[in-house]
Amino acid sequence: MFDVYGGYLRQRGGAATIAALVKLLEPLGFAAPAVRTAVSRTVRQGWLRPVRLPGGPGYALTARAEVRLDEAAARIYRTRPSTWDGRWHVVVLEELPPRPARDRLTSSLHLLGYGELGPATWVAPRPSPELADLLAAEKVAARTFHGEHDGDDTELAARAWDLAGLGRDYASFVREWEPRVSGVDAASPPAAFAASQQMLHAWRNFLFRDPGLPPQLLPEQWAGRRAAKFFDHNTERLSGAANRFVESCLTNQSKQ
Incomplete structure (x- = not known):
């Protein structure tokens, strides 16, 4: 659901009728009840909000979701400038939250591009605009600052x-997806949409692990470069x- 909104609906106003969502997710193997359940869960989590659209009841992105999707898109498609001024954004938690909250915080910090140096210390090559909201939501106090590392940055x-x-996982991604997408005929809109979305969903998992480090901090012959080229080529x-396919779903549903 999040990938469909981020990959296609964000650039089309960020809203769709429930009927259009059902149609969009059909090639991915999701039946209408599963789509409705997923929408309800996403609303409860604060990512979507109910709206009334010309074609009927629908759901639009919340402001929080728009920020998350824009940040994710910048990393998925690498649209940020690759320059780095040599300073790290450092986050030092004043105290560790209880275990359930700590697990949520750890997962979210990874998603925002932070790496863990210790239980209470995290670094990233750039600050995330979502950090303050994340810390407030988890009721965690932290000190944040930019600083140069007195040592080897690599x-x-x-x-x-x-x-x-x-x-290794980037190399595995190419090996797994090369035969899966090479056989997809771009003349079939539903098949192209399904393959593109499935590949995007697999690629998006790297956001939890890859902060988008500048080239000078990456190993030589970095497999992520070939994987990114492969992803970009097949997405295009x-x-x-x-x-x-997306336009046909949205147009057909708006006429009902």
Whole structure:
């Protein structure tokens, strides 16, 4: 659901009727009851809000969701400038929250691009605009600042993130998805949409592990570069047909 909104609906006003959502998710194997359940859960989590659209009842992105999706898109498609001024954004928690909240916080900090140097210390190559809201939501106090590392930055990056494991998984991504998408005929809009969305969903999982480090901090022959080129090429190859499918779903539902 989040990938459909981020990949297609965000650039089309960020809203769709429930009927259009059902139609959009059909090629992915989701029946109408599952779509409605997912929508309800996403509303409860604060990512969607009910709206009345010309075609009937629908759901629009909340402001919080728009920020999250815009940040995710910048990292998925690497639209940010790759320059780095040599300083890290450092987050030092004043105290650790209880275990359930700590697990949520850890997962969210990873998603925002922070790597863990210790139980209470996190670093990122750039600050996240969502950090303050995340800390407030979890009721966690922290000190944040920019600072240069008095040492080898590549060693710091390797400590904060498992770059070796990440590189292996990028290589596995290409091996797994190359045969899966190469056989998709871009002349079939539903098939192109389904393949593109499934690939995007798999690629999006890397957001929890890859902060988008500047090139000088990455290992030589970084597998992430080839994986990104592969993802970009196939996303572009399928985009025309996938967008035609999305437009047909939204247009047909608006006429009902």
